[in-house]
Amino acid sequence: MSALLEVSGVSKSFDGFKAIDNLSFSIGEPELRAIIGPNGAGKTTFMDLVTGKTRPDSGTIRYGSASQDLTKMSEARIARAGIGRKFQKPTVFDDQTVTENLTMALKSPRSPFTVLMRRPSLVERAAEVADQVGLRGDMGRRAGTLSHGQKQWLEIGMLLAQEPRLLLVDEPAAGMTAAERERTTAMLVEAAKSRAVVVIEHDMEFVRRLKCRVSVLHEGRVLAEGSLDHVCADPRVIDVYLGRQEAVDA
């Protein structure tokens, strides 16, 4: 597994507050990585920095075989370079069917399928993606009639349709039923077999099922990294995150 994303010495302050503090870590390809940490740890800001939504004050974020520095690239160029992002709230087109939402994503210039000579039809491709995200039987439904979980899957499908090399997913399990959470885990595990997938999540059961390396962020830095069992046994992680979470859950 080689590094796809290399974050080195990245800092970002907002009004003097260090949201990201000399952050360094890397993500492999393929890899599934979970990022956990208390509120305000810098998890979302990390994703904003990778996608070019926010510029760092210092540091580099190298990506891909050519080690392009994402901090010097526009949001649009970063997206074209194969970085997809799923925000917490689903942003599908409610009035369009599942098929229409997916074909729209497939038509985007980012998709390599649009440049292949003998490509399957858009509808065939849409069906393949619908399969991947468990919506094959719902292709004719308007997205607005889907459950919250299904909308999230549709959006994951729209991102997968664009064949990202790195997929960033922010709290996919929020608001989902237990069964939906389980299917989402399987979807992300499968998607990460051929690309890098980074998931921010507070739901520890969800993270456990991902069976992947976990990075714990705290005050804009990596506090601990390793298997979930490894980081959960770290007294610093218990102190700043897990202990507090239990207090909130109780």
Ligand SMILES: Nc1ncnc2c1ncn2[C@@H]1O[C@H](COP(=O)(O)OP(=O)(O)OP(=O)(O)O)[C@@H](O)[C@H]1O
């Ligand atoms: N655009 C901004 N302007 C000012 N402050 C910001 C901005 N973006 C983030 N921050 C601050 O930076 C810190 C890190 O926020 P961030 O959203 O990255 O944390 P997080 O780990 O994603 O938290 P949560 O789990 O609550 O989503 C917070 O204190 C937040 O208020």
